[in-house]
Amino acid sequence: MEKSHQRLRILVLYMAAATGHRQAAEAIRQTLKELYPEVEVRRESLSRYGNPFLRCLLESFYNAIIRLTPWFWNLIWDSKEVYWLTYGLRNLLYQLNYSRLYKKVIFPFNPQAVICTHNIACALCSVIKKAKAVNYLLAAVPTDFCLHSYWFYDNVDAYFLSHEGLKKKLREKGVDPKKIKITGIPISLNFSKSHNSKKLKKKWGLKEDLFTVLLMGGGQGMGSLKKNVLALDKSHLPIQVLVVTGANRRLKKKIQRIQSKVIFPLKVLGYTRQIDELMEVSDLLISKPGGLTTTEALAKEIPLGIFDSLAGQERRNKELLLKKEIAFELKSEEAMICLIKNFVEGDFDWENWRSRVRDLARPKAAQEIAQTIIELIKNRT
Numbered sequence: 290m291e292k293s294h295q296r297l298r299i300l301v302l303y304m305a306a307a308t309g310h311r312q313a314a315e316a317i318r319q320t321l322k323e324l325y326p327e328v329e330v331r332r333e334s335l336s337r338y339g340n341p342f343l344r345c346l347l348e349s350f351y352n353a354i355i356r357l358t359p360w361f362w363n364l365i366w367d368s369k370e371v372y373w374l375t376y377g378l379r380n381l382l383y384q385l386n387y388s389r390l391y392k393k394v395i396f397p398f399n400p401q402a403v404i405c406t407h408n409i410a411c412a413l414c415s416v417i418k419k420a421k422a423v424n425y426l427l428a429a430v431p432t433d434f435c436l437h438s439y440w441f442y443d444n445v446d447a448y449f450l451s452h453e454g455l456k457k458k459l460r461e462k463g464v465d466p467k468k469i470k471i472t473g474i475p476i477s478l479n480f481s482k483s484h485n486s487k488k489l490k491k492k493w494g495l496k497e498d499l500f501t502v503l504l505m506g507g508g509q510g511m512g513s514l515k516k517n518v519l520a521l522d523k524s525h526l527p528i529q530v531l532v533v534t535g536a537n538r539r540l541k542k543k544i545q546r547i548q549s550k551v552i553f554p555l556k557v558l559g560y561t562r563q564i565d566e567l568m569e570v571s572d573l574l575i576s577k578p579g580g581l582t583t584t585e586a587l588a589k590e591i592p593l594g595i596f597d598s599l600a601g602q603e604r605r606n607k608e609l610l611l612k613k614e615i616a617f618e619l620k621s622e623e624a625m626i627c628l629i630k631n632f633v634e635g636d637f638d639w640e641n642w643r644s645r646v647r648d649l650a651r652p653k654a655a656q657e658i659a660q661t662i663i664e665l666i667k668n669r670t
Contacts, residue, residue: 297328297666300400300425302410305336309581310406313432313655316475317404320655323478325663331398335410338390372438379412379439384420387413391421401666402426404658406475408439415442426665430658432474433580435605438462447665449475449658451580452649454609472658473651474580479565480588481652489570496554499529500633503571505564505582506535506597513597515544517575520622522551526629529554531567536560565589573632575625578606578616587615588652590643594619594628615645 299321303314311334318332390413395403403425405411411429418427428447431440436455440448441462448459449472459469490497502521506514514532521530530553534541541559548555561567568574568589575594576582583606586593593616595607610616619625631637651657 297325297402297663298398298400299328299330299402299404299662299666300394300398301330301332301404302335302407302414303332303405304407304409305334309432309579312477312581313406313430313475314404316477316655317406317430317658320475320478320659321662324656324659328663331394331400333394335390335407335413338393369438380416383412383416387416387420390414391417395423395425396421400425401669402428402662404428404430404662406430406432408437411440411445412442415444418444426662426669428658428662428665430475431580433602433606434474434583434609435602437602447661449654449661451584451651452609470658470661472661473654474584475655475658476581476584476588476652477565478653478655480568480585482565484566484569486570489566493531493566493570494556495529495531495570499527499554500573500629501529501531501571502629503531503533503567503574503576503591505533505574505576506537506540514540515547517596517622517625518544518547518551518555520626521553521629524626524629525552526626526633527553528629528633530556531571532557533561533564533567534559573629575619578603578610580606583610583616584651584654587646587650590646590650592617592632592637592642594625596625613645613649615642615649 301314301318303311305311314332318330321328321330395417403414405414405428414427417423418425426446427444428449429440429445430449431451434451436458441464445468447468447470448464449470451474453471456469460466487497495501504514504517514534518530518532521528532544532555534544534557538559541557544557548557564585568585568591571591573594574586574591575596577597578595580602583593593610595616596619607616607618611618617628619628
């Protein structure tokens with residue numbers, strides 16, 4: 290281990306629990322510790338250091354818009370007019386909310402680098418760099434296959450992006466090309482490790498000869514999981530099903546109540562850290578197109594059927610995946626059943642599909658980000 294690594298301190302900031310940007314932050318932290326054990330890495334949730342009332346208000350506002358008026362979230366997300374109309378208000382909020390983060394975390398920890406997997410964390414750290422005249426390396430790590438305007442700040446030193454197609458947008462915003470790194474979205478290194486499929490199926494109590502469908506609704510267990518299970522039950526397909534409800538305990542209990550009534554083997558799981566194993570033993574994933582879930586599926590080369598994409602970033606993720614003919618849009622339960630039939634009956638060109646997946650998949654993104662961060666820090670000292 291090089292001596293220069295011994296005193297390095299790196300802060301990784303995300304927004305809230307049970308989210309993709311939290312998982313990305315943890316993947317970066319774990320990888321840094323694995324590759325550079327002498328580096329001190331601290332991972333923090335931004336929600337602990339903002340105004341509690343404002344945080345609660347924003348979360349409630351976001352959840353209400355996503356569920357009730359998704360078109361409005363698309364407007365906020367896409368509109369240049371909305372971005373500029375809210376520019377002053379957003380800057381005022383950042384100015385009012387950076388103080389606690391600076392006093393409780395950044396000042397005492399004194400990091401050489403701050404890595405942000407959420408745009409608000411990036412905004413606050415950009416304000417702190419200017420207001421407090423601190424010179425840490427500020428790295429932005431968007432966790433989707435698209436970018437919105439709320440990621441662009443003058444004091445960002447490096448952008449780690451999911452694919453080459455995003456370079457153009459940053460250049461149009463005047464970002465120095467030297468700051469742009471194409472690494473992919475960071476996920477746990479577990480997704481790049483191979484497993485013995487037979488042993489894993491035995492571990493999870495799965496039958497060898499049945500097509501396995503994995504149903505997921507993100508960390509919050511959103512979407513039509515129960516409806517999908519009931520639709521599959523009526524299809525009489527020769528399948529077995531794994532359902533992951535995330536942090537949604539109420540949904541888990543609802544599906545558990547019908548577990549003994551469906552005709553196929555059904556396993557119901559809540560929040561789990563073993564998604565890599567579940568993807569390894571599954572033949573098809575049906576889920577929302579969240580950035581982390583999609584990246585994990587690409588790494589495991591498991592086909593993705595898209596149900597219930599949220600407004601904003603998930604809508605854009607879906608558009609990219611469909612354009613590249615990697616995922617399958619499921620507009621109805623009938624479409625889901627038809628897709629599964631095609632797989633079960635062998636009507637799927639695996640070779641062509643895998644070649645398209647490998648053009649986008651970057652299972653070792655966390656490793657590449659960790660190595661680049663260390664190199665950038667060294668070049669600044």
